[in-house]
Amino acid sequence: MTSLHFASTNRNKSMEVNSILSQYGVFIKLSNINLTEIQSDSIKDIALEKSKSAFQSIAEPVIVEDDGLFIDELNGFPGQYSSYVLKTIGTEGILELLSKIKNRSASFKSCVAYYDGKTSKSFEGEIKGNISKGCILNGWGYDPIFIPNGTSLTFGQLQIQNVKEKFSHRAKALKVFVNWYDRFVKHS
Numbered sequence: 243m244t245s246l247h248f249a250s251t252n253r254n255k256s257m258e259v260n261s262i263l264s265q266y267g268v269f270i271k272l273s274n275i276n277l278t279e280i281q282s283d284s285i286k287d288i289a290l291e292k293s294k295s296a297f298q299s300i301a302e303p304v305i306v307e308d309d310g311l312f313i314d315e316l317n318g319f320p321g322q323y324s325s326y327v328l329k330t331i332g333t334e335g336i337l338e339l340l341s342k343i344k345n346r347s348a349s350f351k352s353c354v355a356y357y358d359g360k361t362s363k364s365f366e367g368e369i370k371g372n373i374s375k376g377c378i379l380n381g382w383g384y385d386p387i388f389i390p391n392g393t394s395l396t397f398g399q400l401q402i403q404n405v406k407e408k409f410s411h412r413a414k415a416l417k418v419f420v421n422w423y424d425r426f427v428k429h430s
């Protein structure tokens with residue numbers, strides 16, 4: 243069993259990360275700190291920079307996680323701007339943008355970044371799916387409008403049934419992280 247800092251101010255995300263990592267025997271120490279977010283086209287670069295900024299405050303090995311919803315017909319929008327777009331036009335605004343568009347395919351991407359002062363690594367996870375036609379009022383963030391492939395339910399509805407992790411971009415990225423971290427910890 244190991245423990246590791248996770249830096250985030252998002253309570254929902256932290257609960258999901260905690261639930262996923264604890265299944266692999268990694269327990270998180272939550273650091274509720276606001277991190278500077280650089281302007282970049284890549285969620286990987288944003289996550290890597292955030293992990294360095296988190297390490298400056300915590301001075302212990304830390305992971306952060308960054309996400310983006312990429313809608314195909316909108317050329318990947320909102321992508322790295324997902325957080326800002328949710329705060330401004332919200333899920334209703336996204337549905338409005340897609341109101342005349344047939345192809346509603348999208349993907350949710352996650353990037354987990356680790357930094358311990360020396361080693362800097364990132365791990366990615368992705369789930370493809372579709373944007374729902376209406377807003378099904380369950381869950382946080384884009385959960386009410388994202389339907390992952392392999393089910394007809396939104397992330398929000400899957401969360402209620404406790405099975406969001408089977409599909410989630412976050413669970414995929416964290417799994418790749420844990421595979422690496424287990425070997426890294428054993429050899430250091």
Ligand code: IMP
Binds near residue numbers: 309412
């Ligand atoms: P961030 O990387 O945490 O800033 O995530 C970007 C945006 O995507 C934020 O508005 C989050 O609320 C949203 N988001 C990230 N992960 C999820 C998820 O699993 N479900 C729904 N929304 C999410």
